[in-house]
Amino acid sequence: MSTHNLDKLFAPTSVTVIGASNRPHTVGNLIMRNLLQGGFEGPIMPVHPKSQAVTGVLAYPTVEDLPIVPDMAVVVVPPAAVPGVIDSLGRKGVKAAIVITAGLGQVVDEQGVTAQARMVEIARRYSMRLLGPNCVGLLVPGVNLNASFLHEPARPGKVAFVSQSGALCTAVMDWASPRGIGFSHFISLGDNLDVDFGDTIDYLGTHPDVRAILLYIEAVRDARKFLSAARAASRNKPVLAIKAGRVAEGAKAAASHTGALAGADHIYDAAFRRAGVLRVYNLEELFEAVETVAHQRRLVGERLAIMTNGGGIGVMAVDDLIDMGGSLATLSDDTVEKLNKVLPPTWSKANPIDIIGDAPGKRYTDSMEILFQAPEVDSVLVMHAPTAISSPDEIAGKVIDLYNKNKKAHVTTCFVGEGAVANARRMFAHAHIPSYETPDQAVRAFMHTVTFARNRKMLMETPPSLPVEFTPAATTARLIIEASMSRGSMIMNEPDAKAVFSAYGIPTVETHIARGPDEAAEIADRMGCSVAVKILSPDITHKSDVGGVVLNLNTPEETRQAAQNILDRVGQVYPDARIDGFTVQKMMRRPGAHELIIGVATDAVFGLVILFGEGGTAVEVIADRAVTLPPLNMNLARNLIENTRIYKRLQGYRDRPAADLESICLTLIKVSQLVIDVPEIVELDINPLFADSQGVLAVDARIKLDPSPQASAQRMAIRPYPKTLEEWFTMTDGRSVLLRPIRPEDEPKHYEFVSRLTPEDIRFRFFGLVKELPHDQMARLTQIDYAREMAFIARADLDKDGEEETLGVVRTVTDADNQRTEFSIVVRSDLKGSGLGLALLEKMIRYARDRGTTTMIGQVLKDNTRMLHFCENLGFKRARMVEEDVVELELDLQHTGDKAPA
Known part of the structure; x- marks a missing residue:
């Protein structure tokens, strides 16, 4: 379902509480009081079978008696009663519910179905979104909503916090409140049987009041949805995560080294990197990181200059930087010479830049101006230890003024100490300049920006084309694999496995199968070279561990004897192991490999x-x-x-x-x-x-x-390139073009394609004149998430060098619910009338219909009469005027009309 009806959950205009109570110290009572004290402006309607009022608010005996259909319900009833309550809410028309109740999985009805499963089934029947069960609720300070039983409210802010752990929600709220940290949304997912991380990230990723998204993750349920949502959100705002359960209990038995080595925590790390998510390891680091990456200017490089009035804290910062894998800027001779002119003769002459303990504000800013201009410096860490001579407030004021004048400067500050520098740190916070108490905190914050920049760069990077043409012999590999499975061999023998790799162009060592020691000797004789002999058994995973490998055999007799010795050793260690024979392979001598x-x-x-x-x-x-x-x-x-x-x-x-x-x-x-x-x-x-x-x-x-x-x-958590969607099309002039999904590697040719569009093409496509598209925007057009977006391009060998050339493109962006998809299409003007535009749009309509999308829409300029008639001939209807000069067209994809392609 994704974001469907989430507006009813996260921005309701009316709320009902099922299980509201007048009894003090109960969850139903606390939720009612939190809703009232939070200042929620819409109707709050408690449901109680006996009480006329709950916490002073008129109560209703049943859901059916509610005077209006509430947007959202909070359910606090015993586990066995929850499915019935959800059914009542669904019949009433309620589209969102927070289920506070825990223990639904332990309650089983007469049909043997748990209350949990029954609840989910009923909610889906009514398209009702469920938060929970087993959660502490939801807070949205922007709409004064506190539908939780937390012990204190959340301050308003621009950071959204989403957690699977209710206990951690309580701890975070307790930790954040005295520090003045506010939230746009504070969401307890609980068992996340419906609304999960993917759904909330999708919703929060496009929310204008959310500057950053913080996640506490114990486990991800739907990996593909999570990664798609996180990748989309990370392009717009920071997404940060704490992943609990980092230490594996122990490696499970695996049939390969890879199975034993690929621990779950390493895989979460990899997934976070691919999604652009910044991982942190504790609460303090989480909020430090969000302050850094949400407020800090974009980092263009990783080389850090450390400027300090105390040599000791500067050296500590260098140690921390190197330990964390950072890069210390090496000052050029030109930069050193410029610094010589503004610093005392005793300054350090290197990075870290010790500007001496008596440094006033002007010495700081003089040095910073030089470092801002130095091409070898990407960021500056400004450090200060209080002295009797200088004023931290005066220095902070000067640093802030200079920072505001240099709009591209990237600065982190570290004013060590407590009372003497407390106000200076407040000044930095007010100016949105990250400030930290210790060198390791400051360096760690800088490394957060580095990691965040790396992750964003990975999302936007244009990959080079493959260095060689790669066309695997996929049919050959398939036949080898099917033959192995037909023999019941689920672990392929070494020669067959190597044959599969060879079919995919991976160089392998010549390898043969011998059924016994004598045959091994015969094979070695035919090969006429030094060989290695290995045991061949489906029951032995790691051959070396049981003495099942002998190398550097130079004669047939040595080979026969080695094979016999292997049999004897394996027979003693694994007497029940099935032995299929041996592999005999050529010894490969690659000195230094x-x-x-x-x-x-x-x-x-x-x-x-x-x-x-x-x-x-x-x-x-x-x-x-x-x-x-x-x-x-x-x-x-x-x-x-x-x-x-x-x-x-x-x-x-x-x-x-x-x-x-x-x-x-x-x-x-x-x-x-x-x-x-x-x-x-x-x-x-x-x-x-x-x-x-x-x-x-x-x-x-x-x-x-x-x-x-x-x-x-x-x-696969990330949908791969859908090669099955490739097809050839013949234009009216007889030329064949390939219609295929776009790939990240297409970006260079896409620049050429856009450059060859006429001004009218560009105005009709982009609703205005666009001189050129920056890399970030072009990357978004070519690096798409095939699970949610699609773009088909037409490619042909048409340019003067015989290279592929892009002739046209049609693309759609589908909402997270797969209900509506918005299309756009452009074909070069010199190819109008070739049938290419029709072929591209028909292909996209078929694709959207096949994936179950309900409606396709498109916006067309009113004076683009050719496109309007073109779309209407395919079954599109004029739905509305978006603006004075923009028409929105709509096609019902699930109703096959006479004109829409099947």
């Missing part, structure tokens, strides 16, 4: 995850890994590599050349595409993957399969 691991595992929440790190037999001990969510492009693949310790070594050191990072990235992309194309793959390993300056080579491979129905497209 790095041993890496690339793997895939399936997470219970986020589905498929991709892992990268240092490989080898000690991979779990080394535990150098990073995880991400598919699908991948070159930028995302490189970012994954950069998040590991081995990345520095891959860049080369001493006499060891750099590894071919492009080949490693491409291998990650190929693995990503493989698991997208083959839904039966639930786990895989390439370990080790040799990587050096010559490229990559998969030495060992493992694939685990699961043919059950759960292996579907929904197993």
Whole structure:
């Protein structure tokens, strides 16, 4: 349902309380008092079967007796009574309810259905939104709504707080109130059986009074909805999260190294990064971070200059910065020379910039002006320790004045101490300049802005095209996998797994199967090279652990004896293990090659995850890994590599050349595409993957399969590129063009496309003259969320260099409820009459209808008569005038008319 009817929940004009009570110290009594004391201006209607009034307000014996249909209900009745109450509210026409009651899952009716399941079923029947159950309620200070049993009200503010934990709601309110922290919304999700994180983020992400969204997460239920909502909101405002349960209880048994290494907390980290969410680890850090990222100017780089009147606190800040992975700016000779002219001779001559303890406000601002202009400095941390000579208030005033004059300056302040600097910190807070008490707090705040900027950049980055044309032999891989499943082999043997990887263009080592020691010797003789022998058994996951691998065998007899010894060892350790034989593979000697691991595992929440790190037999001990969510492009693949310790070594050191990072990235992309194309793959390993300056080579491979129905497209938290929507179309002049979904890599060609539109094309499309689109806006047009948006482009080999060229585009943006989708379309003027515009819009109509969208709308300038007639011929109706010169058209997608395409 997403945001459907959430306005009734979060901005009601009338409220009823079912279970309201006159008894002191009860939840029903406290909720009534909070509603009244909060100043809610609409009707508050308690329902009580016996009392004439509750807390002095006229009460009604039943829901049916309510004089009006309330927007929202608060339900505080025993668990067994909740389904009946929800049914009564639904019949009355109520569209939103907060269910405070807990324990619904333990109450079972005569049909064996829990009260919880029955409640949800009834609510959906009436399209009623439910907050809870088992929650403390909801506060919206902007409309004076306190529909909760919290012990104190929330102050008004611009920050929304959403929590799964009721106890944490109480703690946050208690923590925030004395600090003067206010909220636009304060939402307790409870068991979030209906309204969940995705729904609330969708609602709050477009709310004009919400500057930032704070989340306390214990578990995400609908990963795809959560990521889609968070990615959309993060482009507009900061989204910050605390994730509870960071420490895993223990790794479950897995069929691969990846399954053991990809811990749930690492996966949440990866999901947050992909969604642009900033993760923090405690309440104080949460509110520090939101003050920083919500008020701070946009950071354009990561190099920090630290300016201080005390050397000690400056050094502490440097230590903290390096420990947190930050970047200390290196002052250029030119900057040092300029600082020499305004600072005492004894200043530090380097970063941190010690301007000496007696520094007055002017010395601070003189230095800051130079640092603001220094190209090697992206941000300045201004530190001050109180002395008997200088005035913190005077320094703060000067810093604020200079900051306001330099609109692009990025500044964080740290005035250490208590009483002497308290007013200076208040001055900074009033000026919306982040200010902190200690060096580590200030540096951590700066790193929050760095992480936030990185996450936003990842959302907006234009990925490069693949370095080589990548066309997998998908049919070959499918046949190999189906043959394995037909034999009942859900863990593919090594040769078959390598054959699948080879079909996707991943270089592998020549490998053969031997049924016994003698056959192993024969294979080694035919190969005529040094070989390795490994046990082949579906029951043995890690072959090295049981002595099931022998390397560097140079003769057939050595090979036969090694195979026999393996049989003997395995027979002693695992006497019941099924032995299918051995693999005999060519020994690959790559001196100096790095041993890496690339793997895939399936997470219970986020589905498929991709892992990268240092490989080898000690991979779990080394535990150098990073995880991400598919699908991948070159930028995302490189970012994954950069998040590991081995990345520095891959860049080369001493006499060891750099590894071919492009080949490693491409291998990650190929693995990503493989698991997208083959839904039966639930786990895989390439370990080790040799990587050096010559490229990559998969030495060992493992694939685990699961043919059950759960292996579907929904197993991916981020919907991949929908290749099945590609189709060819022949224009009236006989030229063939490809109609396909837009991709992030299309951004450069999209600039060319827009540049070739006529002024009239641009006016009709953008309702005004647009000279050029900035990168941020173009990124939003090309980097779409296929779960919610769609854009089909027409591409053809038409330009003088024979490269693909964009000829036209149609796009839709669908509301989170999948009820209405708004379209726009533009085709180059020189292609009018080619049939391309009709083909694009008909394709989009079919797509929207197939996904169950109810209505398609579009806004067209009144003087664009050609477009108006074009749409009306497809079945669109003129719905209304949006403005004096803008017509809104509407198409009923679920009613097949004579003109609308089927």
